[in-house]
Amino acid sequence: MADWSSEDRKFMRSALRLAEKGLGYTAPNPAVGAVVVKNGNIVGRGFHEKAGTPHAEVHALRDAGSRARGAVIYVTLEPCNHHGRTPPCTQAILRAGIKKVIIGARDPNPKVRGGGASFLKEQGVRVKVGCLEDDARLLIAPFAKHTIKGIPWVRSKAAISLDGRIATNTGHSQWITNKRARIYGHRLREISDAILVGKNTVLADNPSLTCRHPKGPGRDPLRVILDSRLTISGDMKIFTQPSSAATIIAAVESKETKKRAQALKAKGTDVWLLPPDETGRVDLEALLAQMGRENIQSLLVEGGSEVHGAFWDRGLVDEAYFFYAPIVIGGMGSKMCIGGKGVERVGEAPRLASLKKINLGDNFLVRGVVADIQSFWGRG
Secondary structure, eight states: OOOOOHHHHHHHHHHHHHHHTTTTTSTTSOOOEEEEEETTEEEEEEEOOSTTSOOHHHHHHHHHGGGGTTOEEEEEEOOOOSOSSSOOHHHHHHHHTOOEEEEEEOOSOTTTTTHHHHHHHHTTOEEEEOTTHHHHHHHTHHHHHHHHHSSOEEEEEEEEETTSEEEOTTOOOTTSSOHHHHHHHHHHHHHOSEEEEEHHHHHHHOOOOOOEETTEEOOOOEEEEEOTTOOOOTTSHHHHSOOSSOEEEEEEOSHHHHHHHHHHHHTTOEEEEEOBOTTSSBOHHHHHHHHHHTTOOEEEEOOOHHHHHHHHHTTOOOEEEEEEESOOOOOTTSEESSOSSOOSSGGGSOOOEEEEEEEETTEEEEEEEOSOTHHHHOOO
8 A cells, every 4th residue: 555645645536526527417427627737836627527528637638738848646436538529638648748637536437547657657657546546536436336237326405403403393494494404405405417316305395407507507316206107297397497408207107007007208297107116115125226327317306204225125225314403393293303113223224434524614414434445346
């Protein structure tokens, strides 16, 4: 394992912050950031902005210009060494005269993993891999999971009181968290390919499920509604609002739902008819597989306690975002954050890793990872 200096970590953090700017806009490619460093100073910056456009390394090298010769480039993901919609980044690095490449994480794709690093080494460039590797891997976990397993990375998000409630005993829930927390929540929508709620959430709140920022609209995710019997009305806001993203209903396939699906499709609403689970509801594994086939790399679950409980019970949550407000709702009849069966013994409970606590005024966010991210790359 390489011994990383404080400067290495500092420059890789800069590259990671740049990469975050591309989250939500680069699919099917991963978000990547890069900085060119010479004599201890950053002379070039870049990030991958959109699929089909130049990669992060190219932007950073162009920004650096002639100063790139003899410099070091820090890149969050192993540079590509194959032709896709853009030329190989390894060639751009060689042409620029870079003497050293420091990489956050290797490419998770087993077909190309290590190819970029090996090629650069063969050309006489010094290469080191693994600087802030955990952060670099988490950044592109949706891309990695979809590449290796063919299904999306699942984020579970909830706004809750200190005692774990998402609504009062009357069902009232607006607004538990403050404006800063809600803005952060909209950013989660922006970086996710799809957002999911259950039918009951749509009926109770009539939500838009769009991305809204104080400075203007963001990128809307695909909206998915779980409605096993396909009974929801097509005149809800989620179906009629102007949006660049579509709304899809996921239902259990049957004679009745096939007829209803035809009527909804005639009005412009798409329906996925899927097999049932043991309870007769939409099989969530089948739903994730369908999303994978549709090239959805990340899913944000924003449903109520029943929907959250179903995902947690089946071990389908990869990352959790709990937004806490400094209030206590109480009440035996108030809605808990996570429903479902839960675990029988405390030792069986999912344990979150890579925990981060972010203050949002008098609210705070606790973010953690449930998935074993290392499994997507292998442990070697």
